[in-house]
Amino acid sequence: MTARRPDAGASGVPPGPGIHLMVPMLHRRDAVGEHTRSLRGLLLAAGVPSTIYTELPDPDTVDETRPYRDYEGDAVPGDVLVYQVATRSDMTRWLARRPEPVVLNYHSITPAPFFARWNNGIARMQEAAVRELAELAPRCVLGIGVSEFDVAELRAAGCPATRVVPVVNVALPPVPPDPDAAAVLARRAAAGGPWWLSVGRLAPNKAHQDTIAALFVARASTAPDAHLTIVGGPTEPHYAAALRRFAADLGLSGAVEFTTQLSPGELAARYRAADVLVMLSEHEGFGVPLVEAMAQGLPIVAYDAGAVAEVVGDAGVLLERKGPRTVADAVADLLGDPARREALVAAGRARPGALGLDHAGADLVQALREVAAGARPGAARPAQGTPVRPGTPTTH
Amino acid sequence: MTDDASGSGEPADQGTGEPADGERELLEAFERLAPQGTVRWGFDDAMRRLSSPDDRGTWVEPWHGLPADLWDRGRGARAGERVLGDVITALAQELTEYAQRIVDDVRRTVPVDTAVFDALRFLSARVERLEAAGDPLGIRPADLALPVPDVSTWADAVGPWLGEPADRPVVVGELGDRSIVDAVAAAGGDVDAVDPRAALAWTVRDAPAGRPGQVRVSVADVVEHLGRLPVAGRSGVVLSGCVDRVPLDGKVDLVSGAARALASGGVLVLLVTDQGAWDAALEPTVRDLLPGRPLHPETWSEVLPRFGLVDPEVHLDGNGQVHAVVARRSR
Numbered sequence: 103m104t105a106r107r108p109d110a111g112a113s114g115v116p117p118g119p120g121i122h123l124m125v126p127m128l129h130r131r132d133a134v135g136e137h138t139r140s141l142r143g144l145l146l147a148a149g150v151p152s153t154i155y156t157e158l159p160d161p162d163t164v165d166e167t168r169p170y171r172d173y174e175g176d177a178v179p180g181d182v183l184v185y186q187v188a189t190r191s192d193m194t195r196w197l198a199r200r201p202e203p204v205v206l207n208y209h210s211i212t213p214a215p216f217f218a219r220w221n222n223g224i225a226r227m228q229e230a231a232v233r234e235l236a237e238l239a240p241r242c243v244l245g246i247g248v249s250e251f252d253v254a255e256l257r258a259a260g261c262p263a264t265r266v267v268p269v270v271n272v273a274l275p276p277v278p279p280d281p282d283a284a285a286v287l288a289r290r291a292a293a294g295g296p297w298w299l300s301v302g303r304l305a306p307n308k309a310h311q312d313t314i315a316a317l318f319v320a321r322a323s324t325a326p327d328a329h330l331t332i333v334g335g336p337t338e339p340h341y342a343a344a345l346r347r348f349a350a351d352l353g354l355s356g357a358v359e360f361t362t363q364l365s366p367g368e369l370a371a372r373y374r375a376a377d378v379l380v381m382l383s384e385h386e387g388f389g390v391p392l393v394e395a396m397a398q399g400l401p402i403v404a405y406d407a408g409a410v411a412e413v414v415g416d417a418g419v420l421l422e423r424k425g426p427r428t429v430a431d432a433v434a435d436l437l438g439d440p441a442r443r444e445a446l447v448a449a450g451r452a453r454p455g456a457l458g459l460d461h462a463g464a465d466l467v468q469a470l471r472e473v474a475a476g477a478r479p480g481a482a483r484p485a486q487g488t489p490v491r492p493g494t495p496t497t498h
Numbered sequence: 499m500t501d502d503a504s505g506s507g508e509p510a511d512q513g514t515g516e517p518a519d520g521e522r523e524l525l526e527a528f529e530r531l532a533p534q535g536t537v538r539w540g541f542d543d544a545m546r547r548l549s550s551p552d553d554r555g556t557w558v559e560p561w562h563g564l565p566a567d568l569w570d571r572g573r574g575a576r577a578g579e580r581v582l583g584d585v586i587t588a589l590a591q592e593l594t595e596y597a598q599r600i601v602d603d604v605r606r607t608v609p610v611d612t613a614v615f616d617a618l619r620f621l622s623a624r625v626e627r628l629e630a631a632g633d634p635l636g637i638r639p640a641d642l643a644l645p646v647p648d649v650s651t652w653a654d655a656v657g658p659w660l661g662e663p664a665d666r667p668v669v670v671g672e673l674g675d676r677s678i679v680d681a682v683a684a685a686g687g688d689v690d691a692v693d694p695r696a697a698l699a700w701t702v703r704d705a706p707a708g709r710p711g712q713v714r715v716s717v718a719d720v721v722e723h724l725g726r727l728p729v730a731g732r733s734g735v736v737l738s739g740c741v742d743r744v745p746l747d748g749k750v751d752l753v754s755g756a757a758r759a760l761a762s763g764g765v766l767v768l769l770v771t772d773q774g775a776w777d778a779a780l781e782p783t784v785r786d787l788l789p790g791r792p793l794h795p796e797t798w799s800e801v802l803p804r805f806g807l808v809d810p811e812v813h814l815d816g817n818g819q820v821h822a823v824v825a826r827r828s829r
Contacts, residue, residue, distance in 0.1 A: 219534040344531035
């Protein structure tokens with residue numbers, strides 16, 4: 103017996119053509135997973151039927167999803183399918199054969215070379231993902247990226263129309279109260295020296311080793327009591343193990359804390375306790391931690407790669423190089439200059455608004471509804487190469 | 499705003515975008531932790547290619563049988579290698595018969611996936627590696643909590659043993675409390691300092707200037723470093739730490755590497771931990787799991803002449819902690 107579509111009757115949404123979300127797997131506390139869940143919530147709130155279909159079930163979210171092959175029995179004329187692109191999936195070829203309009207919601211594919219030294223299986227998967235994107239992109243009606251950096255990749259893959267809509271699931275203040283916050287702050291106070299924070303999956307493109315090396319140099323020179331908290335789950339186990347070993351080899355076991363699986367409140371406590379967010383990632387499609395840090399009043403020292411400059415603007419210290427001493431000196435300079443620090447924090451608090459994050463969800467739903475309006479039987483499809491929504495970026 | 503760190507006081511970094519000396523070695527210390535290039539990585543790669551029909555890579559056509567190097571695998575005397583040889587032979591026969599059947603049936607050549615050969619190749623290498631390691635638990639000394647020998651007792655003596663500073667540097671590996679490096683450099687000798695621990699190398703590099711001798715610091719395993727040096731390119735070699743913890747074959751590699759690197763008449767100094775002090779300092783589990791143990795100084799004096807290191811002298815530490823063995827490269 104086929105399970106009932108989760109959107110059927112949900113939130114009082116009437117049955118009918120919907121905007122359905124396709125994702126290889128739906129994970130909790132994962133950027134793509136939380137984005138997908140948030141988007142579905144926004145669509146349902148807007149009265150649009152929406153179901154999440156996956157290639158593989160995740161036990162934590164299986165009640166929220168259906169196998170994508172079941173969509174063939176669920177399809178309603180006028181549906182739009184939104185594919186969450188971040189890795190390879192058998193869904194790609196299936197989507198390419200579907201008659202419904204397909205929107206690519208792009209979350210950046212980490213280039214394979216980052217993984218090659220660590221896990222050739224993942225590297226090959228990333229290469230396959232790029233090939234699949236190139237196959238599907240020319241057939242989509244719209245490609246949505248979270249940054250101009252990502253949209254450029256969509257264009258290069260052959261998307262006929264693109265636009266930028268920032269991420270919709272950033273936890274902006276006020277965040278839920280956190281019972282752990284007092285303990286975090288107490289630990290930070292006991293440590294004495296400056297507290298660095300780095301947030302991001304333990305994946306090679308995040309280059310956490312550069313942050314650890316910079317901390318080592320800082321402790322050997324300007325800040326003997328500096329500490330670092332790295333928040334992020336292990337995407338690649340060899341890399342994650344190497345980070346811990348690297349910290350131990352440098353004598354930093356007591357100075358570097360690895361943590362993951364934090365609630366929004368627990369994460370917010372880390373942002374509040376830290377003195378600086380250090381982000382030395384080498385491939386970043388958006389950089390949610392940058393926005394979270396700015397919203398929490400935490401100054402940023404970051405390597406200028408991918409979409410980082412686009413997101414941070416003038417509200418952080420951007421480095422063109424990231425040798426350990428360069429980073430250590432940049433952090434020391436920032437923390438030693440209260441006026442500059444305050445200026446950056448003030449600029450940072452304004453960035454989420456400037457990026458349009460407060461209406462990103464509404465923008466995304468609106469963009470998808472416009473695609474859906476064009477997809478209804480008898481409606482004229484948007485011409486390829488013209489904006490889906492006048493006045494918005496970006497088409498070619 | 500963008501910082502180019504032009505005022506950060508790191509001259510080697512300016513204008514190139516490259517990390518300065520020392521910084522680069524810190525980062526390379528991390529890169530060495532990546533599995534690429536290991537037999538394990540290669541084997542996993544081959545197995546993934548075998549299990550992924552879309553990603554098998556290249557093909558060999560026509561079928562000419564197993565590559566010659568695979569026939570040569572598994573012919574050693576050790577038990578594991580004999581088993582491996584049997585497995586490879588059986589697989590090779592199976593592959594050969596399979597290919598021949600197809601050729602007979604369709605009367606054409608068939609491609610053979612090179613992933614099969616790679617899997618066999620890396621399987622062989624893995625077994626051989628395990629056999630050679632002689633360490634069934636795969637314990638890495640670096641993973642165990644080992645005492646750092648206090649070699650400072652001999653810091654004043656090392657200079658006279660090495661003699662007047664020569665035109666060739668002195669290798670100091672490993673760096674311990676860096677007293678030996680300071681002593682050699684203070685005497686005016688150039689030091690080729692090497693240690694696998696990036697943090698320790700950094701502190702030695704960052705030591706205050708003012709030593710008459712130049713100190714060049716490398717982050718590397720000492721035995722690998724010795725192997726990269728020019729033959730007879732060093733006037734002295736001082737080893738500590740590594741000579742204690744590595745197993746006997748590793749000790750042999752160290753001494754033969756030192757003998758190779760020493761110029762005629764050059765001096766080798768081994769600072770070896772007293773066996774009783776070693777046993778007392780280690781937790782029982784560490785002592786049990788560690789593949790290596792210090793040799794008695796008299797044992798060293800028996801071993802060194804086999805490598806052309808003559809006139810060995812044993813200097814016992816009155817406190818029973820770290821002894822010294824000094825020998826000279828035969829002329």
